[in-house]
Amino acid sequence: MRTRATLSGIFASVAILVVGWQAGTAAVTAAAGGTAVSTSTGSSAGASTGTTPAPAASAAPTATAPTAAAPAATAKSGTFTGSDVRTQFGNVQVKVVVANGKITDVTPLHLTDNGGRSVQISNYAAPILRSEVLSSQSSQVSTVGGATYTSDAYLTSLQSALDQAGI
Structure with missing residues (x-):
C-alpha cells in the first residue's frame, strides 16, 4: 500500500512538471508570434487529455529570443584577445580573428607550460581545439581527452574574445 502511494505521488509530480514545461514552451512560442498547442497527458492524478490553443499574444511589446543570424549582424571584424x-x-590565452562575423583563425598566445608533460599536452590539444572551433564557429566544442584543463581554459579564453567580437 505504501509503495502504491509513493508511486502515485511520483507520477503526479512528473505530470505536474511535464504540464508546466509544456505551458512554458507554449508561452515562449506565443510570445515569438507563433501559435502553440498545449497537450496534457493523463495520469493517476486525474489530468485531462486533449489539445487547447495557447492564448493569443497581446498587443504589448514582448521580448523575443535572438535568432541565429542576429550575432552576425552585430559582430565586428578584427583580432580579439x-x-x-x-x-x-x-596560464592559457588565445586570440581570434573574425571577419564579417565568421571566425577565420584562432591562435594560442600562451598555453599551459608547468612541466614537460604539460607542454606536450598543450601542443597536442591546441591544433585539435583550433580545428573544432573553426568547424563549429563557436566555443561550444568538446574538450580534448587527456587535456581537460588546457581545453577548458582555451575555450574560456576564446569565449572571452568572441564576446568582445559580438559573436
Missing part, C-alpha cells in the same frame, strides 16, 4: 585564464598547469 581573450582573457588570460589560470590553471594549475599554467
Whole structure:
C-alpha cells in the first residue's frame, strides 16, 4: 500500500512538471508570434487529455529570443584577445580573428607550460581545439581527452574574445 502511494505521488509530480514545461514552451512560442498547442497527458492524478490553443499574444511589446543570424549582424571584424585564464598547469590565452562575423583563425598566445608533460599536452590539444572551433564557429566544442584543463581554459579564453567580437 505504501509503495502504491509513493508511486502515485511520483507520477503526479512528473505530470505536474511535464504540464508546466509544456505551458512554458507554449508561452515562449506565443510570445515569438507563433501559435502553440498545449497537450496534457493523463495520469493517476486525474489530468485531462486533449489539445487547447495557447492564448493569443497581446498587443504589448514582448521580448523575443535572438535568432541565429542576429550575432552576425552585430559582430565586428578584427583580432580579439581573450582573457588570460589560470590553471594549475599554467596560464592559457588565445586570440581570434573574425571577419564579417565568421571566425577565420584562432591562435594560442600562451598555453599551459608547468612541466614537460604539460607542454606536450598543450601542443597536442591546441591544433585539435583550433580545428573544432573553426568547424563549429563557436566555443561550444568538446574538450580534448587527456587535456581537460588546457581545453577548458582555451575555450574560456576564446569565449572571452568572441564576446568582445559580438559573436
